[in-house]
Amino acid sequence: MSRTVIVKNVIIGEGIPKICVPLIGATLSELKQEAESLKELSPDLVEWRTDFFDEVEDVEAVISALKEIHSVIPELPLIFTFRSAKEGGEKQVSTEYYIALNIAAAESGLVDIIDVELFNEEQDVKLLVETAHAHNVSVIISNHDFHGTPSQEEIISRLRKAQELGGDLPKIAVMPQDTGDVLTLLEATHIMKEQYADRPIITMSMAGAGVISRLAGEIFGSAITFGAAHKPSAPGQVAVGELRNVLSLLHRSL
Numbered sequence: 001m002s003r004t005v006i007v008k009n010v011i012i013g014e015g016i017p018k019i020c021v022p023l024i025g026a027t028l029s030e031l032k033q034e035a036e037s038l039k040e041l042s043p044d045l046v047e048w049r050t051d052f053f054d055e056v057e058d059v060e061a062v063i064s065a066l067k068e069i070h071s072v073i074p075e076l077p078l079i080f081t082f083r084s085a086k087e088g089g090e091k092q093v094s095t096e097y098y099i100a101l102n103i104a105a106a107e108s109g110l111v112d113i114i115d116v117e118l119f120n121e122e123q124d125v126k127l128l129v130e131t132a133h134a135h136n137v138s139v140i141i142s143n144h145d146f147h148g149t150p151s152q153e154e155i156i157s158r159l160r161k162a163q164e165l166g167g168d169l170p171k172i173a174v175m176p177q178d179t180g181d182v183l184t185l186l187e188a189t190h191i192m193k194e195q196y197a198d199r200p201i202i203t204m205s206m207a208g209a210g211v212i213s214r215l216a217g218e219i220f221g222s223a224i225t226f227g228a229a230h231k232p233s234a235p236g237q238v239a240v241g242e243l244r245n246v247l248s249l250l251h252r253s254l
């Protein structure tokens with residue numbers, strides 16, 4: 001497995017962490033406006049959080065929206081994400097639909113990465129990884145805890161599981177209850193990167209106390225950081241401009 005993942009010339013896993021901005025519009029016109037406004041911010045990657053989209057339960061509507069988004073920002077690497085309500089997202093769909101939606105996205109030729117939640121049946125995760133790879137689409141295998149921070153061992157074990165299942169980018173987002181939890185996430189990230197990972201990983205501790213983890217990825221070992229364009233898609237996301245300044249400050253200090 002490669003230590004970097006390259007999508008549309010963006011090298012993930014090398015140098016400054018890459019900035020990803022989520023699109024969270026509910027309608028096609030909101031999404032197009034959002035995509036348009038991203039051009040100025042020039043993020044490294046864009047994530048379409050399809051669970052915010054009113055018509056997400058209609059595959060055809062999703063693919064036609066995808067075409068429109070892609071036509072506005074064809075040069076930006078696009079992550080396709082349906083975040084389920086049980087992991088902090090906006091909606092819940094059946095497993096069958098979740099699989100069909102992600103397969104349609106992977107086969108569309110319009111996305112560079114799909115996000116697959118780790119806490120699905122192993123065979124379903126594997127099927128999505130295989131389908132994505134067959135279409136040259138990379139896979140984030142993700143896990144989110146919006147209520148707390150698991151132990152260091154548990155965080156590492158989930159990231160390792162994501163790696164074992166073939167995720168190109170294992171990812172975990174956790175909620176700190178106190179400062180110690182932020183340290184737990186940072187230390188788990190560092191250990192995973194140094195001892196177990198053979199590919200880039202993505203980690204974050206959410207909310208105010210966790211902001212440091214969104215800034216210091218280059219030091220502790222997280223390769224992508226999510227920044228907000230206008231409205232954050234998760235607690236603690238920093239505005240892209242400020243994020244970029246701090247990331248470069250830390251990069252120059254190393």
Ligand SMILES: O=C1C[C@@](O)(C(=O)O)C[C@@H](O)[C@@H]1O
Nearest residue numbers: 022081173204206226233234
């Ligand atoms: O999983 C993640 C990370 C995230 O939850 C965050 O905390 O920045 C934001 C989501 O949009 C994305 O899918």
